Each structure stands twice: as C-alpha cells, then as structure tokens.
Amino acid sequence: MGKKWIFGLGFLGWILLITVLSLVHFPEDPVKGLEIPHLDKLVHFTFYFVASILACFYLKEAFGKQLGFNKILLISLLFAWFYGILIEVLQSTITTNRSGDMYDVWANCLGALIGVLLLKLWFSGKRAYRWKH
Known part of the structure; x- marks a missing residue:
C-alpha cells in the first residue's frame, strides 16, 4: 500500500471521526466532577489541526x-475551514442535542491555520526538511 493510500485513508478516517463525534449524541459526561475549562475548544483545535x-x-x-507546496497548503486550509463551518451549521440544523457555536468555528479555523503554518515552517527550505515531489 503506497503513501497516497495511507494518507488518504488516514485523512478520510479522521474526517469521519470528526463528523461522528460532532453530530452523534453521546450520553452525559462519563467523568463527572472533572471540569477542564474550555476543553471543547482544545478538542476542536486539535481536530482541525490534525485534519489540515x-x-x-x-x-x-x-x-x-501538479499543485505545488503552497497550493496544497491553501487547499488544505480552505477545506478544513469550510468543513469546520459546515459541521457547526449541521449541528445547528440537523441535530437536536447539539448547537453550533461561533467560538467552535474560531477554534476549528485556528487549529487548521496553525497546522498549515507549522508545515510551511517545517518544509520552508530553511530547515533540513524539504517538501519533495
């Protein structure tokens, strides 16, 4: 199995995980008494950081x-942004137990942006790592 298939399955699996965890109703908090402020925003950030x-x-x-490094970064960023917004809209419209949140959208977008910027920095050519075609 080539890298294309591995990364493709990893990406699609991750998007499926985001979708299920965002739209499916789960029982109440299994860890009662454990309150971590803004943990949900960290989860949103992580979901879209990894997705990008x-x-x-x-x-x-x-x-x-065919695309080149910068176009790949831009496409990945835009996909993650639009998908994050779509999930929040779907939470507001098709679920009865979830609600979309603008702060979740910001956490999604920030996670995707930091993920892409990290790759840009890592493979910028100024480091030992190169983005090879």
Whole structure:
C-alpha cells in the first residue's frame, strides 16, 4: 500500500471521526466532577489541526507534482475551514442535542491555520526538511 493510500485513508478516517463525534449524541459526561475549562475548544483545535496536516500529506502524495507546496497548503486550509463551518451549521440544523457555536468555528479555523503554518515552517527550505515531489 503506497503513501497516497495511507494518507488518504488516514485523512478520510479522521474526517469521519470528526463528523461522528460532532453530530452523534453521546450520553452525559462519563467523568463527572472533572471540569477542564474550555476543553471543547482544545478538542476542536486539535481536530482541525490534525485534519489540515493529514490533508496536506494526502494532497502531496496524490497531486504534489501538479499543485505545488503552497497550493496544497491553501487547499488544505480552505477545506478544513469550510468543513469546520459546515459541521457547526449541521449541528445547528440537523441535530437536536447539539448547537453550533461561533467560538467552535474560531477554534476549528485556528487549529487548521496553525497546522498549515507549522508545515510551511517545517518544509520552508530553511530547515533540513524539504517538501519533495
């Protein structure tokens, strides 16, 4: 199995995980008494941080020669932003136990942005790591 398939399955699996955890109703908090302020925002940030990085690696393997590094970063960022917004809209419209939250949208977008910026920094050519086609 090539890198394209591994990154593709990883990316699609991660998006499926985000979708299920965002739209499916789960029983009340299983860890009663454990209150961590803004933990949900950290979860949103992490979901889209990882999603943007996985998207970049999948697109690199699938279309790297045609798109180039900066386009891959931009496409990954825009996908993560739009998907994060879509999930929040779906929470507000099709679920009865969830509600969309603008702060969740900001956490999603910030996670994706930091993920893409980290890859840009890591593979910028100023470091030992290069984005190879």
